[in-house]
Amino acid sequence: MSNPRKRAIRMRDGNTGLEQLLAEDSFDESDFSEIDDSDNFSDSALEDDKVRPLSHLESDGKSPASTDPGRSLKWSTRAMIPRQRYDFTGTPGRKVDVSDITDPLQYFELFFTEELVSKITRETNAQAALLASKPPGPKGFSRMDKWKDTDNDELKVFFAVMLLQGIVQKPELEMFWSTRPLLDTPYLRQIMTGERFLLLFRCLHFVNNSSISAGQSKAQISLQKIKPVFDFLVNKFSTVYTPNRNIAVDESLMLFKGPLAIKQYIPTKRVRFGLKLYVLCESQSGYVWNALVHTGPGMNLKDSADGLKSSRIVLTLVNDLLGQGYCVFLDNFNISPMLFRELHQNRTDAVGTARLNRKQIPNDLKKRIAKGTTVARFCGELMALKWCDTKEVTMLSTFHSDTVIEVNNRNGKKTKKPRVIVDYNENMGAVDSADQMLTSYPSERKRHKVWYKKFFHHLLHITVLNSYILFKKDNPEYTMSHINFRLTLIERLLEKHHKPGQQHLRGRPCSDDVTPLRLSGRHFPKSIPPTSGKQNPTGRCKICCSQYDKDGKKIRKETRYFCAECDVPLCVVPCFEIYHTQKNY
Known part of the structure; x- marks a missing residue:
């Protein structure tokens, strides 16, 4: 993105003049x-x-x-x-009423309405059903076997996590749920498991593919993947404020x-x-x-x-x-x-x-x-x-x-x-x-393979920026910075829509003062049940796959056993005991 002053035409001093249009100034x-x-x-x-x-x-x-x-x-x-x-x-001015002008969430919901979230929820569940109907891969195991339909509340929590990833930045998505001390973000695991987040991200969809009309240019057909969301938000931008x-x-x-x-x-x-x-x-x-x-x-x-x-x-x-x-x-x-x-x-x-x-x-x-x-x-x-x-x-x-x-x-x-x-x-x-302003909080991955999901990230951030601008206009005496507005918005989204116990939580502890289920109760190893595509399926051991070898590469180890209570693949020895007795493995 270009510098906001790139096109500015300035005098360098009293005798010299016009700077080049490509002059680089820092934006504060x-x-x-x-x-x-x-x-x-x-x-x-x-x-x-x-x-x-x-x-x-x-x-x-x-x-x-x-x-x-x-x-x-x-x-x-x-x-x-x-x-x-x-x-x-x-x-000029805001055209839609806000009941509490000090609440960032109300400004965000002027644009990201329940109608829009319901549409995304509906299309995401439909896309998940389509993916789940496909035959499993060569290993006979599909992550879609664990899919449960999402709802508006969970998707809003998902969006909050996406916004948080633009502030707490890491080079790979999986690192947000890493237990390595250098990367550990315990609060994120309390909100949503990494596996659930990746499943939602994989199934995130915005339009029924069968409704995409043919007879258009390749570029127009590409845009149809995200056009309903884009049109909805742009319409809101222009009707909420003049x-x-x-x-x-x-x-x-x-x-x-x-x-x-x-x-x-x-x-x-x-x-x-x-x-x-x-x-x-x-x-x-x-x-x-x-x-x-x-x-x-x-x-x-x-x-x-x-x-x-x-x-x-x-x-x-x-x-x-x-x-x-x-x-x-x-x-x-x-x-x-x-x-x-x-x-x-x-x-x-x-x-x-x-x-x-x-x-x-x-x-x-x-x-x-x-x-x-x-x-x-x-x-x-x-x-x-x-x-x-x-x-x-x-x-x-x-x-x-x-x-x-x-x-x-x-x-x-x-x-x-x-x-x-x-x-x-x-x-x-x-x-x-x-x-x-948008590039200061990039949650989009640089090597994102699906362009319309990256564009959705971009639209989400534009929505937050517009929300912040309206908030500042209504609260000129309130000196809240852009980053604090984002943090407060994330907190309000989680406060309103996060439902502990309904986010498919499992595995590592949610917080230090809560004893996770895996450290209490009755746990026994069992063979992973066969699937339609594989008689003797395996899964990645939770303990082994959280470790790194001497070269710094992540270990990958398959096992035929899992804990039925926790629904976690584990090697019988020693990982099963470690997982159920150590809080921080």
Whole structure:
């Protein structure tokens, strides 16, 4: 995922200028701790009367002049109409009631509703039944023989464990249930056994395979595996909350290097290979309001005046916000003058960096200019501005003028920048900021073989991030960090949905102050009963397989015996005695 300030255009000192777009800045979560809901552009570095406030750009209530988006653009050296913004008529804020604004779980359940969890439960049980119906492997043993149908409560505990794995990180899933002192996580075994977690993870499913319609592209068919969940959550993101005036559209990439028809490559992102999403975020907070998955030519997009796919993507994402005076910030991939004109005719302002090879860009701007200078051209509501510092940058805007303002750079020195660039830097990094927040708690496995399960992890984390943003907006005086919000949410999920004794617990102790069943009662070794596929089946000895050989490799040993009371395969000597007499073997 890219750095949230990668696209920011900054001055290095009072004499030098524009940093490269690939500049690497560290992202500090404290930058995200206070969310400003104001709609006005501002710069804390502005001081004297030389700096013109943005109020001179505000609309007088009338619609700015515009012309036909299909005509060829004629650019001039001065603005022919007033540079002004549309009045903002949107109603930002949360649209769904929360009974207790101090409870993180209630915010999470605004998106992850009982309806969604019930659907996942139903499809997971159906997938488990399908897997259990298949013949056992060559050893005649199948883990699906131990499957018991799950329910909503257990799945929510399962999701809580997934979130916890993003905080307590280990390279392999099995290590979360390891009893080695260096890896031991006793509380996790108290919540759910490793075997049950892996079974749930294997059977986790989101759609009936028979309902996946044919006749589509390979990419579209791939997306059907997770599309119902994706559509449900994105719809919730946009109905639960309405964003403030300034919004940003950008690309986001979920890491995935396995075979996948919709896999993309973006060299400018920190994660270069994977599933590409087009995301609309609120600029000030990073709230994910809308998203599209890139699936190639078969995407269902709105039409645009210029016919460019990038323009159609932007219009599709902002469609429900048009006509309300929003301002959308875009990177150069999504920009064309015709798109800006079309947005403006729909009472929506736009700002962004532009590529000089785009159609309708003024030819004057394609010439090199001296360092520290600006060149601006105007056409109706459009302004194209080129600024040269260490590199040349071209901007488009529907309401800015070519005003240059004085700001403080990172070293505290005064420097001058075009106002349009200052505003762009303040509002464009929302998608990258959200990505950075998500990568801090990665529960997805890097070598995950099933892409749609990894994508579900990603959607789960976006849901938590949106929940946290709404929580912060409703509790501005409550200084809860993102990680503490996640921990509290996990605790609330377990408190509400974990039912001790109903989670198929067995084996190692749950906690130090509880005597496990295996250390009390009557236990006798018995032969593992035959299955339909094997007359003399075996199982992995619980004790032997928890040990490591002299080379550090995990021991694997099969046995024909098990404890019928504990339902655990064990060697008769000495493992049976060790298992039932030692608390920590």
